[in-house]
Each structure stands twice: as structure tokens, then as C-alpha cells.
Amino acid sequence: MKSALASETWRRLRANPAAFTALVVLAALLGMALIGPWISPYRAEALDWSQVAANPGAGHWFGTDRLGRDLFVRTLEGARVSMTVGLIAGSVSFSVGLCYGAVAGYIGGRTDEVMMRLVEILGGLPLIFFVIFLTVVFGRNELVLFVSIGAVGWLTMARIVRGQTLSIRRQEFIEAAVASGAGTARIIFRHVVPNVLGLVIVYATLTVPQIMLFESFLSFLGLGIQEPRASLGTLIAEGVGEMEAAPWMLLAPGVFLTLLLMSLNVFGDGLRDALDPKEHR
Amino acid sequence: MSRASESAAVLATEALHVAFLRSGRTIAAVREVSLAVGSGECVGIVGESGAGKTQLFMATMGLLPKNARVSGSVRFEDREILGLSRDALNRVRGAKLAMIFQDPMVSLAPHLSIGVQLAEVLVCHRDASWRDAERAALGILERVGLSEPKRRLRQYPHELSGGMRQRVMIGMSLLCEPLLLIADEPTSALDVTVQAQIIDLLRSLRGESGMAIALISHDLGVVAGLADRIVVMYAGRIVESAPAGGLLRHARHPYSALLVRCIPDVHRARLGPMPYIPGQTPGPDEVEIGCAFAPRCPHATDRCRAERPRLEDLGGEVHVACHYPL
Amino acid sequence: MSSSLLEVRNLAVHFGTVAALEDVSFELGSGETLGLVGESGSGKSTLARAILRLIPATRGSITWRGVELLTCDAASLRRQRRDLQIVFQDPLASLDPRMPVGETLAEPLEIFEPELGAPERLGRIKHMLERVGLGAAAIDRYPHELSGGQCQRIAIARAMMLRPRLLICDEPVSSLDVSIQGQIVNLLLDLQHEFGTAMLFISHNLAIVRHLAHRVMVIYLGRLVEVASCERLFSAPRHPYTRALLAALPDPTGRARGAGLTRGELPRGAAVPSGCAFRDRCPYAQELCARTIPRLEPVGAAQAIACHRRGELVYS
Numbered sequence: 021m022k023s024a025l026a027s028e029t030w031r032r033l034r035a036n037p038a039a040f041t042a043l044v045v046l047a048a049l050l051g052m053a054l055i056g057p058w059i060s061p062y063r064a065e066a067l068d069w070s071q072v073a074a075n076p077g078a079g080h081w082f083g084t085d086r087l088g089r090d091l092f093v094r095t096l097e098g099a100r101v102s103m104t105v106g107l108i109a110g111s112v113s114f115s116v117g118l119c120y121g122a123v124a125g126y127i128g129g130r131t132d133e134v135m136m137r138l139v140e141i142l143g144g145l146p147l148i149f150f151v152i153f154l155t156v157v158f159g160r161n162e163l164v165l166f167v168s169i170g171a172v173g174w175l176t177m178a179r180i181v182r183g184q185t186l187s188i189r190r191q192e193f194i195e196a197a198v199a200s201g202a203g204t205a206r207i208i209f210r211h212v213v214p215n216v217l218g219l220v221i222v223y224a225t226l227t228v229p230q231i232m233l234f235e236s237f238l239s240f241l242g243l244g245i246q247e248p249r250a251s252l253g254t255l256i257a258e259g260v261g262e263m264e265a266a267p268w269m270l271l272a273p274g275v276f277l278t279l280l281l282m283s284l285n286v287f288g289d290g291l292r293d294a295l296d297p298k299e300h301r
Numbered sequence: 302m303s304r305a306s307e308s309a310a311v312l313a314t315e316a317l318h319v320a321f322l323r324s325g326r327t328i329a330a331v332r333e334v335s336l337a338v339g340s341g342e343c344v345g346i347v348g349e350s351g352a353g354k355t356q357l358f359m360a361t362m363g364l365l366p367k368n369a370r371v372s373g374s375v376r377f378e379d380r381e382i383l384g385l386s387r388d389a390l391n392r393v394r395g396a397k398l399a400m401i402f403q404d405p406m407v408s409l410a411p412h413l414s415i416g417v418q419l420a421e422v423l424v425c426h427r428d429a430s431w432r433d434a435e436r437a438a439l440g441i442l443e444r445v446g447l448s449e450p451k452r453r454l455r456q457y458p459h460e461l462s463g464g465m466r467q468r469v470m471i472g473m474s475l476l477c478e479p480l481l482l483i484a485d486e487p488t489s490a491l492d493v494t495v496q497a498q499i500i501d502l503l504r505s506l507r508g509e510s511g512m513a514i515a516l517i518s519h520d521l522g523v524v525a526g527l528a529d530r531i532v533v534m535y536a537g538r539i540v541e542s543a544p545a546g547g548l549l550r551h552a553r554h555p556y557s558a559l560l561v562r563c564i565p566d567v568h569r570a571r572l573g574p575m576p577y578i579p580g581q582t583p584g585p586d587e588v589e590i591g592c593a594f595a596p597r598c599p600h601a602t603d604r605c606r607a608e609r610p611r612l613e614d615l616g617g618e619v620h621v622a623c624h625y626p627l
Numbered sequence: 628m629s630s631s632l633l634e635v636r637n638l639a640v641h642f643g644t645v646a647a648l649e650d651v652s653f654e655l656g657s658g659e660t661l662g663l664v665g666e667s668g669s670g671k672s673t674l675a676r677a678i679l680r681l682i683p684a685t686r687g688s689i690t691w692r693g694v695e696l697l698t699c700d701a702a703s704l705r706r707q708r709r710d711l712q713i714v715f716q717d718p719l720a721s722l723d724p725r726m727p728v729g730e731t732l733a734e735p736l737e738i739f740e741p742e743l744g745a746p747e748r749l750g751r752i753k754h755m756l757e758r759v760g761l762g763a764a765a766i767d768r769y770p771h772e773l774s775g776g777q778c779q780r781i782a783i784a785r786a787m788m789l790r791p792r793l794l795i796c797d798e799p800v801s802s803l804d805v806s807i808q809g810q811i812v813n814l815l816l817d818l819q820h821e822f823g824t825a826m827l828f829i830s831h832n833l834a835i836v837r838h839l840a841h842r843v844m845v846i847y848l849g850r851l852v853e854v855a856s857c858e859r860l861f862s863a864p865r866h867p868y869t870r871a872l873l874a875a876l877p878d879p880t881g882r883a884r885g886a887g888l889t890r891g892e893l894p895r896g897a898a899v900p901s902g903c904a905f906r907d908r909c910p911y912a913q914e915l916c917a918r919t920i921p922r923l924e925p926v927g928a929a930q931a932i933a934c935h936r937r938g939e940l941v942y943s
Contacts, residue, residue, distance in 0.1 A: 196715065492831040
């Protein structure tokens, strides 16, 4: 994206109160997740038997869990893991989906049919069974988590990009590029992709929360992140068990995850409005 | 613009000013335009894209977007309509004041048949029954010279050619027998050969019903075939207003004169350069200093660049905004 | 003829059952401007796109400087594109909205002259921008920031960047204001004069074609009905459709000169009459016209028409 387009987008984002607030919240959450553990005197795995299931207080800001681990640090650690999974898996599915969809949409014909058939087959897989199957075969491994997310994360992106490509393909500037002698690769990557990028970036910001939720779900079921590492999902799973006795164990990761997902969604909406060149105020 | 016809004016604007708020800045599109369309009169409004012609009439129809700022006065049948509530305006719009646009494909709903769209107008505005409305629709299609009118009623907009669609639009606007029809570039999307047919149609319809027409175009040739009076706009202002025949024979404003030269004429054309106007219209956010046309005017002087000429009455119903009228 | 750049023989383009082009044959010589005139739906744009293989042809042959374009391989076709350029009707739509002007203009150079260094490329781009009447400041602008006329100049600059031998202009001024049309037409005339480019100029506007063309072809429902030198076509047209077309044009006061094409409109879609496609709107139609499709045959030096009554019909 060229700087003129980027600065105009940024100006519009700033002018949109909801989106800007969401961005600020996101930055704050990210900031906390990154530096939080450094400002707390406690370490994530440190067990403190004297402070089991303690209420939030001066010492432990979010309280502690059943094993005496400081929840503040645990929550932020979990947030980091969830965000990492979301970001990495999100980027992978974004890139793969983008290329796959653009190529299928532009080339069309048999190639498109075959490519989309693959997408449909993968899309029809009952995901949980797939994950369980992988877990049985490869054991409870974080790699299984990445593979299963990776296998399906890019599918909807590919479909969306393909749809956009189909409508762009007929436009005159693509014809003009063909007439100028541009080869297929150049047309796809220099003309099609930048013109679908707007929609795709927005969709990507919506995919990341979906992925994080999926990971949280898997971890909640015990299929994802393993002890002693934590993700927001595992923390929530633990918290659910202690809901009545120690509600803060659920509240801390729960609220964090909710805020994260909400702000990503709102920001995604704002980004779509900001990127649309035809939108006037 | 002539005082004599003001009492019989169907539509009269007074110092109409239209501006848009964009990115915190105010951009003027129409500047101090005072224009009158008399009963049964055809006024042609000519100017290049960006002259403000369309915005002028969108303001009278109340069709401007939310970020528009309008001041001045618009009187329809001697009643102020600027700032009217939506309901009050709706009663005026559609019933006595109709507008057709450049691309009928965009104005006609793609998913409804022609017959339904036409009948709908009468059902909504005249409280007619669907049967009566359909009969009237058939009648109007015949009146606008559409071939096979019965068949057309059942067809959809995309099945018709551009010229046919425009006839449908004209028919639709006539259903409520308006006092004034505003036609915004009705022929610009059509072939040159179909243009003449549409203009002929408007001429005969006007003869039959005595309705007034405001014809907007960037092509003086299109307007010349129909208008009694021509108003030339540039950068949001009126630069000349004169009876049609007079303007074509002897335009007083340099811009009008150049526009006259640009009228395409196949019989005058020869292998070689085409007449044109150099440069381009000022952008919407350019500040007005002196005469807006000065940068492109072959006769511009320092006075023109410093002092904006006012619209003056030269007699014979001719008004020109120029320090050195031709 | 050895100096003909482009030879089209019996070209047909069908979309399903609809014949957009049928039996089209003509030649175009080096440096010549050939006008193609017809109403909307006559197949003019289809011809432009078929020549450039932007759409597939159903039948026929297109020979460009000895190379058969319809059957050559993709790489060979791309090499030929250097000399075969096009300017489209909608200037804004033909420019990539996400690319600044400088990048759009750089593209032909990047494709065909990759060995050029960035500074040289920039120099060529600036030179071309000046040549089409725009300043170097346009390099960083986006298409939506420019007017229709300016966008068309960019499109022309892009097309002329590599000095093509043939420039196809598909209604290049139809979406511009009348006052700007002349600017663009004169620019094309200028460039042609400087670079000796041949032009295929497609338009529904006969007045404009008269300013530009050496020879003119008239097309009706996918078939050529008259081909003549510009002078002859406008002074003594011999095909009833051409005559009706000229009569239907408004005179300077906007009135149509003659009865012209008042009978019906161009048939839509697949409803083409049998025999001569124009016969149901032709004042001179006879029985033969419904049975056989007339062929394009000469009626004198520099003129050919497709009409069964070519020998008989004499116009005042």
C-alpha cells in the first residue's frame, strides 16, 4: 500500500471513535501482555503454597490459582500464547488463502474447479474429529494444534479472495494490463492482489479472533496447549471449575479474552470503512 | 433570469449557494445562482463536468447528501421549497416536478419489470388501482414512441437498449403530468444517432403538454435543438444567459463562444485538428480569484485575473458575466 | 500487400448463439488511420478485443506483420503486444485504482525493457507525461484524483510508451465532455504524426471519425456494410445504412436532418433478421434481401458495400 493511501486510511481511522478506541484497547492489551510479566515480581510457574486460591489483593493483583501461581502473570502469559497462535496461524492462513484464492479466481476454468473442490473437501471435514484423530495419532502436541488450525484457517479466506478476484478479473484495467503484455503472475500479484487487499485485510482481522477462539476451545477441551504453559483457553477451563469458590480465576482470563476479541472485531469493521475509497463523510 | 417571466415562473432560484463539507473543508459547487424557468419554457443549462449544473437541480429537488450546505431561495410555483420537510417535498417531487438522469440503467430498478415500475408511480402518487395504472403505463409507452409497448411492459431494464430505457424514464416522469421536467444529461450515455431521437421526443411531448423543461448537458448541440433560452455555467456560476438562437449565432461570453465552436458537425468536419477548449475546469477546492475562466480565456487581461466580473444585463434578455463581452 | 500491418480474414466471434461478429475482413496499412463506425451493439468493441485476443475468436484469421495471432502461442502473443496497443472508452476504469500514475506508466517498460535502470525509466515516463500534456507531478497521483480527460491522457501515454505500430482506440472520447474531446483527438493526431503509428479508431460519432480517418468501415450487427475512403464515405455513401446513419445525426441546432433510422431500433440479442441484417429497417429492401446475405463488393475506386442493389441504387 502506498503511503498516500495509508495516511488517508489512518486519518479516517482516527476519525472513527469506535474503531480508534478499539485500536487503543488492542494496543493496551498487547502492551500488557508483552511487558506485564516483567513488572510483576512473580514468575508464571512459581508455586506459592502459602497463597493458594488467594483473592485479588495488593500482593497478587489478580489473585492466585489452585497451585498458588500468580494469576496476573498467568493471564498475561496465556494472552501472549493465545495472541501468538492467533497471529501466526492468522498470518499463515491469510497468505495461503490470499495466494490460493487469487490464483484460482484469476486462472479460472479447470484449475479453478480443481482448486475449489479441494477447498470444499477440506471445508467439509468435521473439525473436532480431525483434531481428535490427530491427537490420537501424534499425541497431545502443540504441533497438532497448529496443523489443525492451519488446515482450515485459510479456507474461507481463499473463498473470499476468489470471489473478489472473479469480480475484478472482468474490469477494464485488468484487460489493459493483459493488453500491455503482462504475464499471469504479474497480473495476479501486481493488480489483483492489491485490489482485493482492502477486503482481505479486514477479513484477516476478523479471522484472528476466530482462530483464538478456536484455540481456546481446543485448549478448553484439553486438546491444545498443555501444562505448565497456559493459554487463555486453558485458564478459562480451570476457572470454570473454580467458578463458585474463586470467581476471579475465571474472570481475569475471561474478561481479557472478551476484550481482545471485541476490539479486534470493532477494529476490523473500522478498517473496512477506512479502506473503502468510495466512502465519503 | 428575465424579470418579465418571474411571475409566470414555475421554478425560480435566487442567489442559490450549494457547498459540501468534506474533510473539514467547505467546497462550493454552486455560487449565487439566480435562475428562472417560465411556464412551458425550455431552458438549457450548459457547462462542462464540474460546473455545478447537476448540483443546482439536485438542490431544487432536495436530493443533496447530508454534508451539503444550501443557502438562498428556491421557489416552485411561487412557494418556497428549500428546507421543506421530506413529506412536504415528496408531495411536490414526483407529482409536479420530475427529474430524469443520465444513465437510466442506474435509475431503473433491475429486478422489477418495466410495467411494474411505471404502474408503481401512479399507485403511489395518484392512488390509482393497479389495473388503471397498468393501462396508463401502456399508454405512456406508446406516447414515448417505444416499439412493441405491450411486450415492453413485461420486460426488464437490462433487456432494453439505452435509448429505449431513456424513453421509459421519460415516460415514467410524464405519468403525473409534471409542470417541470428536469432532464440531467439525458443523452450523454447514448449514441449520437439516438440523441436526436430523444430530443425530438422531448420536443413533441412539450408541444403536446406545455410542460416546462430544464435540459442539462455538457453538449451545447444537444441543448440547442430544444431550448428557448440557454444558460451557460462555469465553475458554479452563470456566465451567460441568452435566447438560444442568439447565443448560437453570436455568443457574448468567450466560454460560450468556444462551446459553440465545439459542437460536433459531421458536415463541417475535415481531416485535421478538432476544435476544443484548452485546459480544464477548476477543481472544486480551487480558490476563486478574479474570473474563473481567465486561465483558459484567449482574451484574458490582468483585470480579468484580479476582479471577478458580475452578471450584467446587456439588453435583449442577454446577461453576461464578462469584463469584455464579445 | 506487403505494407499492410494487419490483415483480418473472415473473422467471426460468437458468444453462445449470438454472432457478435461475422465474416469480417479488412486490411490496415502502416501509418494509416482506419475508422470503424457503428451504433451500440454493432460489434465494434468486440472486434477491438478480438484483434488483441482479449476475447477468443470463433473463426477466421488475424495476421499481424506476418504472424497469425489467433493460433500463435502465449509467449509469442505477448511479444507482439508490444506493438499492438489499445485505449479504452472509460478512462478511469482502464487504470488500476491502486497504482499511482508513475507505476502504471512504468509497467510497459518493466515488461518489455527490463534492462532499463530506474532513473532511465523515470526519464522516459516524465518525457511521455509531458508529451501528452501533463506534468511530472502526475507521477504520484492516483486515477481517482484526476479528471476524465487527464486519465485518458495517462491511458494514451501508457499505450504509446513503447511506440507501438498500431493503436486501437475503442471510443476513446465518448465519455468525455465535448470541449475536452477535441483535446484528446488532437493529441492522438499529434502522436500519430510523430511516431507514424497506425490507428484503428472506433466510434459511434461520425463527426470525430471524419477528423481522424483516412478510410472508414461501417459495421452493422457484426457485419461490415460499407468500406470507403473518408472523403467518399461522407460525400457519397452508397449503403442505405450509412446514408441513414448520416441523416440521423443532429445538425448544429440539434435537429435530425432526415427521417434516418426512425424505423425501429437495433435489434437486441439474437433477433437478427435472415439474409441482410439491415433489411427490416431498409427503405429499399427486396425479396432477395431476405434470402441471401450480401457480400462486401467494390462499387468503384476506394469504396465497397454489402448490398444486393449496389448496381441499381443511385442517390442524388
